[in-house]
Amino acid sequence: MTSEHPLVGELRTVLAPEQLVTDAEVTGSYAHDEAEWAAHGVPLVVVRARTTQDVQSVVQACLRHGVPVVTRGAGTGLSGGANAVEGCVLLSTEQMTQIREINPTERLAVVQPGVVNDHLRAACAEEGLWYPPDPASSPWSTIGGNVATNAGGLCCVKYGVTRDYVLALEVVTGTGEVVRLGRRTAKGVAGYDLVGLMVGSEGTLGVVTEVTVRLRGARDPERTVAGYFDTVVAAGEAVAAIGAAGIVPSALELIDRHCLAAVDQWKNMGLSVDANVVLLGRSDAPGAAGDAEAAAMLACFEGAGATWAAQSTDQEEADALFAARRLAYPALERLGAVLTEDVCVPKSAVPEMLARVEAAAARNNILIANIAHAGDGNLHPLMIVPPDDTAARDRAQTAFEEIIGDALELGGTVTGEHGIGLLKRAGLTQELAPEVMAMQRAVKAALDPHDVLNPGKVL
Amino acid sequence: MTSEHPLVGELRTVLAPEQLVTDAEVTGSYAHDEAEWAAHGVPLVVVRARTTQDVQSVVQACLRHGVPVVTRGAGTGLSGGANAVEGCVLLSTEQMTQIREINPTERLAVVQPGVVNDHLRAACAEEGLWYPPDPASSPWSTIGGNVATNAGGLCCVKYGVTRDYVLALEVVTGTGEVVRLGRRTAKGVAGYDLVGLMVGSEGTLGVVTEVTVRLRGARDPERTVAGYFDTVVAAGEAVAAIGAAGIVPSALELIDRHCLAAVDQWKNMGLSVDANVVLLGRSDAPGAAGDAEAAAMLACFEGAGATWAAQSTDQEEADALFAARRLAYPALERLGAVLTEDVCVPKSAVPEMLARVEAAAARNNILIANIAHAGDGNLHPLMIVPPDDTAARDRAQTAFEEIIGDALELGGTVTGEHGIGLLKRAGLTQELAPEVMAMQRAVKAALDPHDVLNPGKVL
Numbered sequence: 001m002t003s004e005h006p007l008v009g010e011l012r013t014v015l016a017p018e019q020l021v022t023d024a025e026v027t028g029s030y031a032h033d034e035a036e037w038a039a040h041g042v043p044l045v046v047v048r049a050r051t052t053q054d055v056q057s058v059v060q061a062c063l064r065h066g067v068p069v070v071t072r073g074a075g076t077g078l079s080g081g082a083n084a085v086e087g088c089v090l091l092s093t094e095q096m097t098q099i100r101e102i103n104p105t106e107r108l109a110v111v112q113p114g115v116v117n118d119h120l121r122a123a124c125a126e127e128g129l130w131y132p133p134d135p136a137s138s139p140w141s142t143i144g145g146n147v148a149t150n151a152g153g154l155c156c157v158k159y160g161v162t163r164d165y166v167l168a169l170e171v172v173t174g175t176g177e178v179v180r181l182g183r184r185t186a187k188g189v190a191g192y193d194l195v196g197l198m199v200g201s202e203g204t205l206g207v208v209t210e211v212t213v214r215l216r217g218a219r220d221p222e223r224t225v226a227g228y229f230d231t232v233v234a235a236g237e238a239v240a241a242i243g244a245a246g247i248v249p250s251a252l253e254l255i256d257r258h259c260l261a262a263v264d265q266w267k268n269m270g271l272s273v274d275a276n277v278v279l280l281g282r283s284d285a286p287g288a289a290g291d292a293e294a295a296a297m298l299a300c301f302e303g304a305g306a307t308w309a310a311q312s313t314d315q316e317e318a319d320a321l322f323a324a325r326r327l328a329y330p331a332l333e334r335l336g337a338v339l340t341e342d343v344c345v346p347k348s349a350v351p352e353m354l355a356r357v358e359a360a361a362a363r364n365n366i367l368i369a370n371i372a373h374a375g376d377g378n379l380h381p382l383m384i385v386p387p388d389d390t391a392a393r394d395r396a397q398t399a400f401e402e403i404i405g406d407a408l409e410l411g412g413t414v415t416g417e418h419g420i421g422l423l424k425r426a427g428l429t430q431e432l433a434p435e436v437m438a439m440q441r442a443v444k445a446a447l448d449p450h451d452v453l454n455p456g457k458v459l
Numbered sequence: 460m461t462s463e464h465p466l467v468g469e470l471r472t473v474l475a476p477e478q479l480v481t482d483a484e485v486t487g488s489y490a491h492d493e494a495e496w497a498a499h500g501v502p503l504v505v506v507r508a509r510t511t512q513d514v515q516s517v518v519q520a521c522l523r524h525g526v527p528v529v530t531r532g533a534g535t536g537l538s539g540g541a542n543a544v545e546g547c548v549l550l551s552t553e554q555m556t557q558i559r560e561i562n563p564t565e566r567l568a569v570v571q572p573g574v575v576n577d578h579l580r581a582a583c584a585e586e587g588l589w590y591p592p593d594p595a596s597s598p599w600s601t602i603g604g605n606v607a608t609n610a611g612g613l614c615c616v617k618y619g620v621t622r623d624y625v626l627a628l629e630v631v632t633g634t635g636e637v638v639r640l641g642r643r644t645a646k647g648v649a650g651y652d653l654v655g656l657m658v659g660s661e662g663t664l665g666v667v668t669e670v671t672v673r674l675r676g677a678r679d680p681e682r683t684v685a686g687y688f689d690t691v692v693a694a695g696e697a698v699a700a701i702g703a704a705g706i707v708p709s710a711l712e713l714i715d716r717h718c719l720a721a722v723d724q725w726k727n728m729g730l731s732v733d734a735n736v737v738l739l740g741r742s743d744a745p746g747a748a749g750d751a752e753a754a755a756m757l758a759c760f761e762g763a764g765a766t767w768a769a770q771s772t773d774q775e776e777a778d779a780l781f782a783a784r785r786l787a788y789p790a791l792e793r794l795g796a797v798l799t800e801d802v803c804v805p806k807s808a809v810p811e812m813l814a815r816v817e818a819a820a821a822r823n824n825i826l827i828a829n830i831a832h833a834g835d836g837n838l839h840p841l842m843i844v845p846p847d848d849t850a851a852r853d854r855a856q857t858a859f860e861e862i863i864g865d866a867l868e869l870g871g872t873v874t875g876e877h878g879i880g881l882l883k884r885a886g887l888t889q890e891l892a893p894e895v896m897a898m899q900r901a902v903k904a905a906l907d908p909h910d911v912l913n914p915g916k917v918l
Contacts, residue, residue, distance in 0.1 A: 104703070152646050156645075164619075185835070185875065186835030191918075244563070248676065289745040345644060346564075377646075412642075412644055418648070427649075433639070440651055
């Protein structure tokens, strides 16, 4: 038996035994997120924090021992941001699940980071309120993880991303202090926007222990418009046409038949879709405005050559298509190793980008399935490789890099919503000038001077 | 004749003669913003930049000579953020007025920082687009200044503040480099949010030389609801009731009779308002939803004891009231020295905060006029002091500080939208914990290591 690391011994004096996990079988399941292709180390210990004080104890102990701390929510990330660094303390916030306040007058909620996105949304709905950010992982992912990655989702084409909803944070800093950043008021400009800086920083600038989010009122029921297309490029043209027409749908999703087939095979949802590509548009504008918006989307679908398009009259059918969209990623994972892209391009470049994705698939002889938050140009080409096919894996990696290059060439970004983590570190240096990388590093060094917080990620 | 500072000589080699102003009569008018009570020094030289290259030349020369650079747009700021530091280069961006792009498909505009807010809005309107942030200074203030202060405005109760609209920036850094931050895509999470950090940093982290803003489509015509109240507290209760009812107006402004009288006296607008306090609510919801929202606001006005309330049927009259709101500050300035507050409190605390402002006025025996972006709890008590009345000035200063204390006690912030500048530096240290102040300073040191950018402001 190897002797225990003194850091673990120290943590035993302040945490309950069940909060500390060193059993390799269990810690292994905490060692990586859903980015199957990203490397990960073996954590020294997994800590299940329950309170801010627990988190502070962990960060302070890590500082004393020079051991990195990697924070993790539900582990649904897709870029390796929460992957264990060798010998780290893997700090799980999954047990920090309190919803502390839902305030209808101020339209805000205060939650611990381990609250699952859908749980918060359900609790808000009971008060006639709505927390918009809805990553496809919303049934599992946590608000803390959403904050760490600045998660997007389906409705952000109209309602923005996680950062747009975070008013205040409690954070344990890189020097082990507990601080409150931001405000509860509608507006405020007291000092630099440290809240915005923390959001999307993937646990590299602080550990979030409480989140205050802005809420909206419950919205009107959505109308759904579906369109079938023969090619992804035709669907992309419909997306560009919707942008050019000045329509802002409440969702505009693209799913190709590989995704639909994988979901159907898994869940038997009876998605009898006879199309290569499906576009799903939604409008939540009230009354006649919503009717007009749905009709205008339909016209764009038809104008771009949809083989079939209609406003759904069957809410169940419409919901099933959106559920399939959400399940696409886990469904594809059952078929092989999935390498997920997350490029985002200007709306007008969506058709060209989709054509380039197809070209990359053909050129590299690999299967690329497509799901996309098409309305904001955020594409998720999914490279699927048979298990243990090393050559195919290499070809997929080549396609992954080519797609990044294409997105940058078209004025896009290497990551729309999944974050840099480990998978996009090279992409980041392609996107940002050396001077900007230096600014990024200067900010990291300023707020995490001992490089204890998730080192090696993002930068 | 004193010999010229070598820095000025250097600038002469790269800038046109008319871009450099050393005549004390002219430089004096550039030495301060509208925060009459904030101290300012005498600039060494005023530089009227026209290009990014001009700005870079100035920052690099300042770095070489260890001379501070203070950047200024139109000088309509209300916290002294653009006030000259003694011996600084005062860098004016007022001649950087190019609108480089208005893109309807991507819904964005690219402008130089000297573009006046209303000019951008007018240019967007021609394309059926809308740039929402609308500080009361919009006929004069520049986008660069709006970015520097993260300006709010009348419509931000529904549509958010400047930061919510800035997608990308070109910036000359504290080390004299030109960098591009942010993106043109709808979403993006490539690295830390340096754009959000720059917005509201009052020229202390970089000099903005180009701004890419997000646009919205032109909105539906607004309905206006006006209510007269005997007391500011009753008006505050109407505001709290609107919040509690879940109504999100497109504007909700409070103006008291001191402001209305001052505007009328100046502009002869015929504002024959027989009320101590006026609330102006607006709804831009389309169709029946807008009617319902206006009716609901009216009910809140009446429920809170309005002496008169009605939906305006006369657009001209409604516009005149909003114009009066915009003119309140310059109108009051004609009556004496104005010290402007900018506290922001939770919506439910608006009545209590307004009562405390009244108490501060009575206790200190000074005139406090009130305008407020009431819908988001952002109050602007305006302390007006007769010229050369030193004792009254001291009493106003006391009231100013008491109001800050009250706002913090009620869970508010010391500045909702005007920024820290010079006037709120003490307030900032009251609001932020010492550990957070240290984080703020660390960020400043990271991005402006030579402390050349607007030193002494904010922190």
